Amino acid sequence: MKQLSLSILTFAVGLIFSGCNPAPKSKTEVATINSSKDYMVVAYVAGYRDFDFSTIDVTGITHINYAFGNIRDGEAIFDTTKIDGKRLSPDDIVKLNSLKSKNPKLKVLVSIGGWSWSGGFSDAALSETSRAKFAQSCAKFVKDYQLDGIDLDWEYPNQTGAGNIYRPEDVQNFTLMLKAVREELDLMAREEGKNNHYLLSIATGADQAYVDNTELGKLAEYLDFLNIMTYDFYNGLHTVNGHHSNLYPSAQPKLDMNSAVNAVDMHTKAGFPVEKINLGIPFYGRIWKGVEASGDQILFNKAETVGMGIDYIDFYQNINANGYTRYWDDTAKAPYLWNAEEKTFISYEDEQSIALKIEYLKKRGLAGVMFWEYSADHEHKLLNAVLSNMNE
Template identity: 80%
Template sequence: MKFSILIVVTLFAFISFTGCKPAQKPKAESNSKEYMVVAYVAGYRDFDFSTIDVSGITHINYAFGNIRDGEAVFDTTKIDGKNLTPDDLVKLNGLKSKNPDLKILVSIGGWSWSGGFSDAALTESSRKRFAESCARFVKDYQLDGIDLDWEYPNQVGAGNIHRPEDVHNFTLMLKAVREELDNLTVESDGEKHYLLSIATGADKAYVDNTELGKLGEYLDFLNIMTYDFYNGLHHVNGHHSNLNPSAQPDLDMNSVVNAVDLHTKAGFPVERINLGIPFYGRIWKGVEADGNQILFNKAETVGMGIDYVDFFQNINANGYTRYWDDTAKAPYLWNPEKKEFISYEDEESIAYKIDYLKKRGLAGIMFWEYSADHDKVLLNAALSNLKK
């Protein structure tokens, strides 16, 4: 979920920036619209899901389910050293006592478990088998729907099987899953609609290898992974979730605005798009910065993921200084002694993103992931701005 395949740019560039003074935040127009707030939760984290504050959350996507023998399954195999357990879903469903409107979905795939998608989507019979397993998954665990996170159709991802046929087969797979979920609706005498969503890549490669314009017929909504623009493949530091292009756009990997435009120009309805917000940063060590040239420099390491909860205490402290790129609307931390650079999300950048999504007419936000936040700082920033 958290990673994207992008081309490494190893260039030097000067970029203008302001210091630590907070820029004036945008004034969001008053809006009574109910926005979606989709929280991904990682089943492989050591976290008690019964403690989640769901007062402002509309959907929870549990990560992840796997694909085995062409079927969606709850896999108790370890991720990052922790076993997943179906007991997590019991706890998540229990949260409906606090928020009866809350929807619980399981996300199938992700970066580590997308290897089975291409084969599952290959033929009419394999798609039928997979779709039936998704419906069975929803029924067995009393879910409100299913989320597919194929990383990525017709792209290698984490060394996955992929083929050109993925582009159209993904559409056919979603059609098959939609039909099986609708069959569940019939079984409920039409009392319950079961949700189908996907997580999408933010770059042109993803858009070029899917049929986004056709997917709206089958999806309730989609969640763009608008983060990891500079990431764990890059020995050059940069913004990993900037709203706008920076002052040196030729050195940017992407921007939120560009990612949304790619999706809408491909034909997906803007009012069913959720904007992805990262509750984690990317840290580069051994950055060869010189003077004011902090962005877009070579580094000894790639941009490793680091949760907000693990670095928030370094914001304007412990040798780190917060900088604000007012063109990109993105913050970053710089420690000249340690030569460490952190690209991240904060209350100010979230305010600009919420203002943008309101003006653009998006459905709401998605974030990865709940346990990475510190004392709900980032979640509260998103919720408060959505309510304005």
């Protein structure tokens, strides 16, 4: 999940799409799920955004994951440190819980970690004593904020991430940490005598390195579900432009296998059950400037910048301006925008690509979708695409 690594550009980018797009629904017209299968729709909300969480339309949303909680001295805490200039507030959780009056089935969780706050995981998972301390703090966290569960977003076990402490032991210790948290949550539920079940989920990486450094086949015993971050395939570390959330591998370069389908296959081959997997959908794009494109070869070229994050709302709302043309990679099933004059490229998600992802997850038997992040959408355009296709 993104935190400080997702730089939000607060400028408007002029676009013009090739072809027609349906008129967006108003913010009060959010679709609902009406299906024989109860698909999950997990919405991450960033606590550091300037956004009133009481205004979230939860009509079709099943779970909200608030980002983020931190780890200090081996314990999960609500950290009011500023992120991107905004201080997180526990009042946000109160507002999120109040949304249950509109959707009584809504589940509210807090996600611990994220890109910038994963530094304490390795130490917390290191020993039986440290795992017990962390697990007890997670249970207390859930109780203190009247949550339905907790989400762990360790980016990443046995990998440096944002310069974090990491150890080879993380691979097994992550499993033991989840076991400890599961047991502590179950103990709390039994002691309360309310027949509660507190949820435990994780956000997972979409590449082979993540799979190789976790014991995915063992984690299902302790997890209710997981959310694969099937985005950022090309990202803020790449000076070559490309798809950041394509469904299938692109035809070029032929060795580039990054895709949502590949990520799901890696998880299931590692032993994690498909029916507990949510497919990640980004409500933001990646933008490269100074792309050295030649002719029709727009994809996979060197650029003057890395692929910076840009919210959907920050570029799509100016669709009447000239300069950008929408293209479609039919092999990857992914759209992109190209401004030849400015040599600017944007990889993003739209209604067509979302429809194909929902079709895929239904056929594959996945649990549902996760998206990052609610406030980045434009007039619920992407959320409605998710929900309307769930209904079909």
